[in-house]
Amino acid sequence: MKHILFLLLTLGAFSVTAQEYKPFKVNVSLGYAKALASGISGGVLLAVEPKYGVSDHFDVGLRLESAFIARGVTYNGNTTTGDAVAFGSYLLTGTYLIGTGSIRPFIGVGAGIFTIASGGTITVIDNQTPKDVSFVSETKFGAMIRAGIKAGHFVAGVEYNAVPTTSTKLTNTTIDSKNAYLGIKIGFDIGGGRK
Numbered sequence: 617m618k619h620i621l622f623l624l625l626t627l628g629a630f631s632v633t634a635q636e637y638k639p640f641k642v643n644v645s646l647g648y649a650k651a652l653a654s655g656i657s658g659g660v661l662l663a664v665e666p667k668y669g670v671s672d673h674f675d676v677g678l679r680l681e682s683a684f685i686a687r688g689v690t691y692n693g694n695t696t697t698g699d700a701v702a703f704g705s706y707l708l709t710g711t712y713l714i715g716t717g718s719i720r721p722f723i724g725v726g727a728g729i730f731t732i733a734s735g736g737t738i739t740v741i742d743n744q745t746p747k748d749v750s751f752v753s754e755t756k757f758g759a760m761i762r763a764g765i766k767a768g769h770f771v772a773g774v775e776y777n778a779v780p781t782t783s784t785k786l787t788n789t790t791i792d793s794k795n796a797y798l799g800i801k802i803g804f805d806i807g808g809g810r811k
Contacts, residue, residue, distance in 0.1 A: 639669040641808025643677075643771060647801025649703075653688020653794040659700060660684050661799050665709065669808060672716070677709045679726055679760070683777075683797060687732075687751060691791040701733040703797065705777065707760055719767045726760040730779045732795055749784055749791055756780050756795065769808070775799040 643665040650658040661684070667677035683703040711724035734753045756779055764773025779795035 637669055637672050638808050640667070641669070641675075641805040642666045643803055643805050645771065645773075645801040645803025647799055647803075649683035649685045650798045650800075651685045651688050651794065652796045652798060653690065656686050656688040658685060661801060663799075663801065663803070667709075667711070667805075667808070673713050675709075675711045675713070677711065679705065679707045679709050679728075681705045681707075681799070683799065685797060687793050687795075689751075689791060689793050691789050703733075703777075703779070703795070704731040705729065705758070705760075709760070709762075711762070713766065719765060721765050722763065722773070724762045726762070728757070729755055730758045730777070730795070731755050732779070732782070749786070751782065751784075751793055754782065756782075758795075766805075769805045770802075771805060772802045773800075775801070 643663070645661075645663045645665075647661045647663075648658050649661040650656075661681060663679060663681035665677045665679040665681075667675040669675050681704070683705075684700060685703065686700045705728065707726035707728035709724055709726035711722050713720045713722045715721070732754050734751055758777060758779040760775050760777050762773050762775040764771060775798070777797050777799060779797070781795060782793040784791045
């Protein structure tokens, strides 16, 4: 009987906590995406992330993002730029909000699938012979870490997207395309917040 009473009181406490905030929200963000290969310029990103607030401090979500950036290609110690491509991502996320004030820092992680569009064709010298190498579209499993600040419904953050490098081997040359990128974004939450 004591266990049942304890369980009912615990569930009651969670329901009282759950009523202090609106659990469902959708974040819409726009930002700057920077490939982490040296000498490669950045591009633009757009993200939509539906989230559910498990508590006032912890959200789980699904981040859907498109980042448009040039692909950085390295071979024989040289770095060149491939065509601008779209990186799509579909990540399950967890975000922890710190504090209870109107301005709250947050940290979070995510993991899931990254799709990378084809990166065009580059010409490399392999065994003293010019060869055309094409980077085809591919899908890779990757992860993300984030940090930022939430002020009311306004959100600003930085995300590091860890996407494995693509490698192609020719006779005497290995060609690497680094797929990791940094996202700096601002946006807002639709819904959610305290009641």
